[in-house]
Amino acid sequence: MARAFAGAVNDWIAREWLDRDPALRASIVVPLQNPAFAVDEIERCAPDLRFVQVLVLAMGEMPLGRRAYWPVYAAAERHGLPIGIHAGSSYRHPVTSVGWPGTYAEDYASQAQGFQAQLTSLVTEGVFRQFPDLKVVLLESGVTWLPAFLWRLDKFWRGLRPEVPWVDRPPHEIVRDHVRLTIQPLDAPDDPGVVLRIVEHLRSDAMLLFATDYPHWQFDGDDVLPDGLPGDLIEKIAVVNPLETYPRLRETAP
Amino acid sequence: MARAFAGAVNDWIAREWLDRDPALRASIVVPLQNPAFAVDEIERCAPDLRFVQVLVLAMGEMPLGRRAYWPVYAAAERHGLPIGIHAGSSYRHPVTSVGWPGTYAEDYASQAQGFQAQLTSLVTEGVFRQFPDLKVVLLESGVTWLPAFLWRLDKFWRGLRPEVPWVDRPPHEIVRDHVRLTIQPLDAPDDPGVVLRIVEHLRSDAMLLFATDYPHWQFDGDDVLPDGLPGDLIEKIAVVNPLETYPRLRETAP
Numbered sequence: 001m002a003r004a005f006a007g008a009v010n011d012w013i014a015r016e017w018l019d020r021d022p023a024l025r026a027s028i029v030v031p032l033q034n035p036a037f038a039v040d041e042i043e044r045c046a047p048d049l050r051f052v053q054v055l056v057l058a059m060g061e062m063p064l065g066r067r068a069y070w071p072v073y074a075a076a077e078r079h080g081l082p083i084g085i086h087a088g089s090s091y092r093h094p095v096t097s098v099g100w101p102g103t104y105a106e107d108y109a110s111q112a113q114g115f116q117a118q119l120t121s122l123v124t125e126g127v128f129r130q131f132p133d134l135k136v137v138l139l140e141s142g143v144t145w146l147p148a149f150l151w152r153l154d155k156f157w158r159g160l161r162p163e164v165p166w167v168d169r170p171p172h173e174i175v176r177d178h179v180r181l182t183i184q185p186l187d188a189p190d191d192p193g194v195v196l197r198i199v200e201h202l203r204s205d206a207m208l209l210f211a212t213d214y215p216h217w218q219f220d221g222d223d224v225l226p227d228g229l230p231g232d233l234i235e236k237i238a239v240v241n242p243l244e245t246y247p248r249l250r251e252t253a254p
Numbered sequence: 255m256a257r258a259f260a261g262a263v264n265d266w267i268a269r270e271w272l273d274r275d276p277a278l279r280a281s282i283v284v285p286l287q288n289p290a291f292a293v294d295e296i297e298r299c300a301p302d303l304r305f306v307q308v309l310v311l312a313m314g315e316m317p318l319g320r321r322a323y324w325p326v327y328a329a330a331e332r333h334g335l336p337i338g339i340h341a342g343s344s345y346r347h348p349v350t351s352v353g354w355p356g357t358y359a360e361d362y363a364s365q366a367q368g369f370q371a372q373l374t375s376l377v378t379e380g381v382f383r384q385f386p387d388l389k390v391v392l393l394e395s396g397v398t399w400l401p402a403f404l405w406r407l408d409k410f411w412r413g414l415r416p417e418v419p420w421v422d423r424p425p426h427e428i429v430r431d432h433v434r435l436t437i438q439p440l441d442a443p444d445d446p447g448v449v450l451r452i453v454e455h456l457r458s459d460a461m462l463l464f465a466t467d468y469p470h471w472q473f474d475g476d477d478v479l480p481d482g483l484p485g486d487l488i489e490k491i492a493v494v495n496p497l498e499t500y501p502r503l504r505e506t507a508p
Contacts, residue, residue, distance in 0.1 A: 058352070059351055059352045060352060060353075061353060062352070062353045062354075063350060063352050063353050063354075063355060063356070063360070064352070065356065065360075066356060089351075092353070093347065093348055093351055093352060093353055094347055094351060095351055096317060096351055096367070096368075096371035096374070096375075097313055097343075097347055097348060097349055097350055097351050097364070097367050097368050097371060098312070098313045098314060098316070098317050098318070098347060098368050098371045098372060098375070099314075099315060099316045099317050099346070099347055100316075100317075101317060101371075101374070101375065101378075102317070102319065102320060102375070102378070102379055103378050103379075103414075103417055103418055104414055104417055105378050105410050105411060105414040105415070105417055105418050105421075106317070106319075106374050106375060106378040106379075108410045108413075108414065109374045109378075109406055109407050109410045109411075110351070110370070110371055110374055112370075112403075112406060113350070113351050113367040113370060113371065114350075114351050114352050116364070116366075116367060117350035117351060117352045117355075117364055117367065118352060120350070120355070120360050120363045120364055121350075121352070121355065121356070121360060124355075124356070124357050124359050124360040124363075125356055125357075125360075142402075142406055144401075144402035144405055144406070145399060145402040145403065145406070146402075147398075147402075148396075148398035148399040148400075148401075148402060148441065149366075149399065151398055151441050151442055151443050151448075152363055152366060152396055152398070152399070152441035153363045154443070155439070155441055156359050156362045156363045157359060157363075159362075160357075160358055160359040160362065161359070163357055163358055163359055164357055164359050167359075185409070187402065187405050187406035187409055188405055189405050189408070194405075197451075
């Protein structure tokens with residue numbers, strides 16, 4: 001059933017949206033429950049260059065680094081399609097690692113953990129060593145947790161690296177080369193200095209991508225970019241980084 | 255069985271450790287599976303002032319904010335005992351919110367999520383409003399994730415506060431007043447500036463507590479404090495903050 005749904009959604013988005021506005025691009029929804037079917041769906045949609053990434057949930061049945069999913073990454077890499085990981089759950093596990101939350105506020109705040117767990121899994125299982133051209137984009141993940149997360153992951157990797165010999169360089173380097181994050185909603189305080197400091201901590205201005213989260217407005221209202229960013233950083237976030245991340249955007253530019 | 259185990263551990267620690275060295279203090283282990291039994295155990299041990307906190311796991315059966323646990327917090331508050339939340343799981347849920355990890359490195363790096371989920375739960379369920387004198391100490395949680403976590407929690411609280419009207423001020427203020435963290439293992443890079451910046455982000459130098467994690471040495475070796483901290487911050491971390499957090503330390507000072 002997931003296969004039929006995913007195929008129907010992709011056909012619908014192409015016919016009802018992409019065909020009507022040449023400026024639009026879309027993601028390929030895949031039935032990740034069955035990686036072979038997911039690969040079939042990628043192969044079916046990939047010839048249409050208006051599909052620019054493969055979309056999966058932040059919280060599914062297993063951590064995304066597990067070998068069962070590797071054929072999906074092989075297909076995505078082959079077609080120049082980043083894997084977009086979007087907030088959301090298949091609800092096979094509680095949203096937190098300590099059980100079910102009691103309120104929506106708790107659920108929302110806890111969504112970042114799913115993204116953190118997926119990055120940890122993708123890095124420690126060696127996905128990016130196996131697929132050196134694969135890009136992963138975190139969608140609605142928030143951003144400010146990343147530096148501390150990478151410090152921690154680097155530290156535990158240093159202590160336990162004999163267990164994961166295929167992780168042959170510090171996790172922060174792997175993430176910097178392969179992972180991109182969208183800036184909506186932005187989990188930073190109003191102080192614009194914090195965003196600049198995050199970019200400095202990441203030692204990279206290539207990781208952030210413009211996003212609006214349209215039509216959601218409940219967190220950042222109409223402010224699509226934080227105040228006070230320098231013009232060259234805005235240029236990176238809004239133009240340079242997206243074109244680097246999504247090669248199909250450049251190929252199909254009108 | 256948990257009740258018998260917890261009682262036996264507490265008796266053993268008093269007899270074999272506290273009785274032998276007047277410098278030592280201990281935590282009360284409780285059978286949290288049954289909050290009424292946990293309260294009984296607190297009442298039984300609390301008259302011995304060498305017990306200075308109540309110890310629970312970072313990852314149990316339910317988020318710690320849930321109402322079922324409130325009698326435990328009432329007992330702890332009554333006796334001036336902080337709740338110490340220590341890394342570890344009862345393994346009723348996977349260590350990550352996306353399923354079971356494949357490696358120990360992944361497990362270790364993911365432990366911070368349990369602490370994040372517990373803080374979210376304690377704040378959003380209103381525990382600190384109900385128990386204004388309650389302190390919570392995170393043990394082996396890491397530290398550097400806290401500022402970004404609080405920015406996120408503040409933000410989602412602002413968006414969703416009608417759902418949790420009992421959270422009547424920003425989460426970062428609640429956490430600053432009620433929560434303390436130990437500094438081992440420290441999930442910061444070697445740059446000492448980062449620790450100072452974290453303290454600045456927290457807008458508080460009262461939250462960090464000295465710890466050695468003895469006999470574990472696999473992450474920080476013999477370095478019990480990060481290099482380059484100013485003397486007054488060390489004084490706060492090693493002396494002032496612990497005495498503030500654990501009133502029984504002061505009462506029972508030899």
